Amino acid sequence: MGWGSYPSSRRSEIRQVVEAKYLGLNNKTAKLSAERKERIMLPDYIDDHNRTFSIGEFLHHPSGVESMLNTKALQSFQLLDSNTYRCTLQKIEFLNFEVSPVLDLRVIPTSNDCTIEMLSCKFEGSDALEQQNNLFSAFMRNHITWDSNGPEPCLDVDVILNVALEVHTPPFNLLPLSTIEVPGNLIMQGLIDKLVPLLGQQLLKDYHNWIEQQLKLA
Numbered sequence: 001m002g003w004g005s006y007p008s009s010r011r012s013e014i015r016q017v018v019e020a021k022y023l024g025l026n027n028k029t030a031k032l033s034a035e036r037k038e039r040i041m042l043p044d045y046i047d048d049h050n051r052t053f054s055i056g057e058f059l060h061h062p063s064g065v066e067s068m069l070n071t072k073a074l075q076s077f078q079l080l081d082s083n084t085y086r087c088t089l090q091k092i093e094f095l096n097f098e099v100s101p102v103l104d105l106r107v108i109p110t111s112n113d114c115t116i117e118m119l120s121c122k123f124e125g126s127d128a129l130e131q132q133n134n135l136f137s138a139f140m141r142n143h144i145t146w147d148s149n150g151p152e153p154c155l156d157v158d159v160i161l162n163v164a165l166e167v168h169t170p171p172f173n174l175l176p177l178s179t180i181e182v183p184g185n186l187i188m189q190g191l192i193d194k195l196v197p198l199l200g201q202q203l204l205k206d207y208h209n210w211i212e213q214q215l216k217l218a
Contacts, residue, residue: 032185033162037156038196040204053214059114064207074090083108084106103121138163138164140162142157
């Protein structure tokens, strides 16, 4: 039986199956990553009664958690459980669409450090952009440690961001992954290099404001 002997509807079904298999074979996953470490020198805060206010106390306080999540820059945030927060970023325009990135973040404080992990990341907005949520996955970890007892008290911030992006649209899926990964890594690294120092500055400012509040309550 020749191709022309199939009914047009059947030929369309066969073509769709062949195209799906072809695209599936050519789907690729681009892996992007960026990392940044930042050391922040901490001032000594001692009140008139020789009482100190450690950075660890601040980061365990709700004010410290809000500072680490940078809630002032968010559209909204809500507590999902005892240590997990849903953070909705401000709306951004992308390809003439408005979209809001939504992150679920888990905050894990201990006596010596604090870790913020991204559990999920998705976009809310137009149906077309929300469909892209199935094509990528992301992982972010912000590990914060401190030394308040050394000769030079400091706070260390270590941020890692990994993104896996499925490349399925021609002609990009026919090109080497390096054509996407190289510029993508540069963009992500530039973003991290800009945001991490700003995070450190904001933490230091909020830490100072928190101490002033504690002194007023003392």
